[in-house]
Amino acid sequence: MYLFLAFLFLEATVRIFHLHNDSPDWYLDENKMYKRVPNQEGHAVFGNRRQQFSPFRINAAGYNSYREFEPTEDGVEVAILGDSFIEGLHQDYRNSIGRKVERGLSNVHIYEYGHSDFDLADQMYLVHTNKEEFEKVDFIIYELKYYNDLLRSEYSVKPRKVVFPLLRHSKLLVYLLDIGMIDPVKRILRKLSIGQKPRKDIEDNLTKDLIFMDNFIKLNSKYGLEKDKTAILLDTRQTNKAFLDYLEKHGIHTIDYGRGFEKSTNKPTTLIYDQHWNDHGRNLVANEIISFFKKNQLLE
Amino acid sequence: MLFNSFEFFVFLPIVFLAYWFITFKSLRVQNALIVTASYAFYGWWDWRFLSLIVFSTLIDYVVGLALEKESGLGRRKLLLWFSLAANLGFLGFFKYYNFFVDSFVEAFSFFGGEISGRSLNIILPVGISFYTFQTLSYTLDIYKRKLEPTKDFMAFAAFVSFFPQLVAGPIERATNLLPQISKKRVFSYEQASSGLKLIIWGLFKKVAIADSLAPIVDDIFLNAQDYPSSTLVLGAVFFGFQIYGDFSGYSDIAIGTAKLFGIELMSNFKFPYFSRNIAEFWRTWHISLSTWFRDYIYIPLGGSRTTKKLVIRNIFIIFLVSGLWHGANWTFVIWGGIHALLFIPLFLFNNNRKYIENPVGANNRFPSLRDLLNITTTFGLVTLSWIFFRAESLAHSFTYLGRLFSDLSFKEYVHPLGYRMIDYFILLIFFIIYEYIIRKDERKPFNFKHKTTRFLMYALVVLGIVLFYDSGVDRSFIYFQF
Structure with missing residues (x-):
């Protein structure tokens, strides 16, 4: 009886003080791509005691943004594609990287196509299947984390599994999952191969680099990158030199945020309770994008 | 495990x-x-x-x-x-x-x-x-x-x-223990239930108090040379609570677990931070060890029933041995020596048995001002000695103490990872008040007459565990290394 009452008390506390993280729902669209269900709102919460609390808003296109994506022939629009760092559920959507870039460049609309776990295959496939929309966009930036985002040479649907889907109706359990209290159970389930299968890691670095390069070439030939209106946002410190040379040789622009991060030794660039960029980190990334456009005068 | x-x-x-x-x-x-x-x-x-x-x-x-x-x-x-x-x-x-x-x-x-x-x-x-x-x-x-x-x-x-x-x-x-193990145990609901309550309270002390303070203490001790005295005081005080939460939490879980098996272990802590002098502190801190030293070293050496000189020698011996028992490092020996030095004046002025019969607030709801002053002084002295206990080496402890007394300035402490400090102050205030409320029986942390109050306390304690649980910290107990 006490246990049940304690559960109710904690469930109510978590709900009243909104200690739990809201996670917008997914759906599979007609192109067999997972997207967020449009027009959802909620709050991203990090830390046991709501140390970080920021609103998100999923627009009609299914992305977290304060803008609706309506590219025009006349206006100047830039699309930034990427993973959860671009999706930015951990930040106030009104102060996202895109918003920061807009403030630094006049009369430019930034569309952030970010979804968690979105690798380069996802990003390029999205552009490929929405050609008309992206043709109207003046410039496309792909965010690439070298060691995560080049594992595939073509797009296929990655099932998005929700851990303990039924239990997620309880905000207390969502909260406990988020703060890591249920990690030992998850670890054991993983060991017993219930739920996610462990990803096979490629041990050898040289093999890894060759595979990544090959995947990039295949993706490029399959979905095509328009060199003149494309840049890759990456951290050169975390990217293979041969790959960077390849991009340079083939005239593909790169925007490196690694140098800015390296200089910022006194100020952390990531959040405390989460590995995503904090406001300072996002400023650094946005500044690199702004400098890139100003320096290369690509939007004029 | x-x-x-x-x-x-x-x-x-x-x-x-x-x-x-x-x-x-x-x-x-x-x-x-x-x-x-x-x-x-x-x-x-x-x-x-x-x-x-x-x-x-x-x-x-x-x-x-x-x-x-x-x-x-x-x-x-x-x-x-x-x-x-x-x-x-x-x-x-x-x-x-x-x-x-x-x-x-x-x-x-x-x-x-x-x-x-x-x-x-x-x-x-x-x-x-x-x-x-x-x-x-x-x-x-x-x-x-x-x-x-x-x-x-x-x-x-x-x-x-x-x-x-x-x-x-x-x-x-x-x-x-042996007589309890040698005879048939009978399951008692009351005993098992009080065991579970002690386990919950012990977990609170370990998870919410000790583990949550650990990263802050680690940072302050590791970078002692860069912090002003205000931060170093904070580090020492937090360590005092960390080690208390860690060890007394362990003891509570141990006693509670034993109760589940029908076995009563001895109490190890009796609210030591409410002690009004060092002698009382040692009667309430790690009781099983201090009584062990008393019975098997101090008394065989003559205890207090010998000349003053020999008693002083005996006091020194047990405190130094106690220090060495904690760890193979001179810092522990010095820690023991400090406690001996604090204890000896009490013995010389016949004050070492002063508070045996009347624990703080035994007859009153609140402690007297005099008691409060004594508690604060004792806590301050114990906290200072903890610096030796926590430091990695003698040089480290002297650096810490040196800065503590030389760089007398106040600066708001900001943890490199940005922990919100106010949360920890509120937690400790709640903890001290709660410990004071339950001070009369260390084995009954939820001894409230009204069911609603009792339930509220269970819920708050569990909530505390959840709110301060940190999946990133090393969760082993400090005393495992001893």
Whole structure:
């Protein structure tokens, strides 16, 4: 009886003080791509005691943004594609990287196509299947984390599994999952191969680099990158030199945020309770994008 | 296996059910289950060191029986020395070998000599200081004819290895634990329920207090040279609460777990931070160890019933040995020495037994101003001594203290990871107030008349655990290293 009452008390506390993280729902669209269900709102919460609390808003296109994506022939629009760092559920959507870039460049609309776990295959496939929309966009930036985002040479649907889907109706359990209290159970389930299968890691670095390069070439030939209106946002410190040379040789622009991060030794660039960029980190990334456009005068 | 781990969360109910529902008919089988579970509990950490426990168990079992049969003083002494040599030999080798070799080499070179000593790469077996002292007390009590040895090997093995208190105490006396293990236990709902309550309270102290403060303390001690005195005070005070939460939390979980098996362990802590002088502090902090030293070292040396000079010597001996017991480092010896220096004036002015009969707020709801002043002073002195306890080396402790008293400035502390400090202040204020409310019985942390109040307290304590749970910290107990 006490246990049940304690559960109710904690469930109510978590709900009243909104200690739990809201996670917008997914759906599979007609192109067999997972997207967020449009027009959802909620709050991203990090830390046991709501140390970080920021609103998100999923627009009609299914992305977290304060803008609706309506590219025009006349206006100047830039699309930034990427993973959860671009999706930015951990930040106030009104102060996202895109918003920061807009403030630094006049009369430019930034569309952030970010979804968690979105690798380069996802990003390029999205552009490929929405050609008309992206043709109207003046410039496309792909965010690439070298060691995560080049594992595939073509797009296929990655099932998005929700851990303990039924239990997620309880905000207390969502909260406990988020703060890591249920990690030992998850670890054991993983060991017993219930739920996610462990990803096979490629041990050898040289093999890894060759595979990544090959995947990039295949993706490029399959979905095509328009060199003149494309840049890759990456951290050169975390990217293979041969790959960077390849991009340079083939005239593909790169925007490196690694140098800015390296200089910022006194100020952390990531959040405390989460590995995503904090406001300072996002400023650094946005500044690199702004400098890139100003320096290369690509939007004029 | 850690009390605050998922493994233990699974292990405990299995052992509990097997204990009361499968093996309850036979005492021997029930004790065999305790031994098996305890060995599994210990072996989970490192099964190789189980051999030490088994060896220690065998030696003291045999020596105990031999001591009973033997009437000649010489042979009895020989048997006692054999047990002491074996038990302390293991302890000395695993815990103190490197310390003594290094200290000897350093002392020699200080006087201009050159000597080479070889340190060994030795792993300290978890809990060795605890179970060694427990088995020693058994042999010593038999030697002094205070106790009859048990002939039941399984009961003795269960006494030595009883998993709730195997790795960090309370250091039980055979006179208390062995009779309970040697007779049939009957399940009592009240006892099990109070055990569960103690486990919850212990978990709160460990998870919400100790573990949550740990990253802040670690940062302040690690970067002591960069922080002003205000931050260093914060670091020392937080460490005081960290170690209290860690160790008394462990003891509460151990006592609570033992209750689930129908066994009552001795209390190890009685709200030591409400002590009004150092003597009272030592009557309420790590009681099982301080009474062990009192009974097996202090009293045999003459205790207080000898000349003042000798009593002062005895006080120094037990505090220094107590310091050394905690760890093979001069910082612990100095820590013990400081407590001896704080204790001796109380003895000289006959104040060391002043508060035995009347714990703080015994007859009043609130402490008097005088009590409050004494509590604050005692806490301040204990906190200062903790600096030696926590520091990595003597040089580190002197750096810490040096800055504490030289850079007298205030600057708001900001943890590199940005922990919100106000949360911890609120937590500690709640903790102190709550401890004061429950101060009359350390074994009943939820002793409230009204059901609603009781429920609210359970819920708040569980909420505290959840709110301050940090999945990123090392969750092992500080006293495991002793």
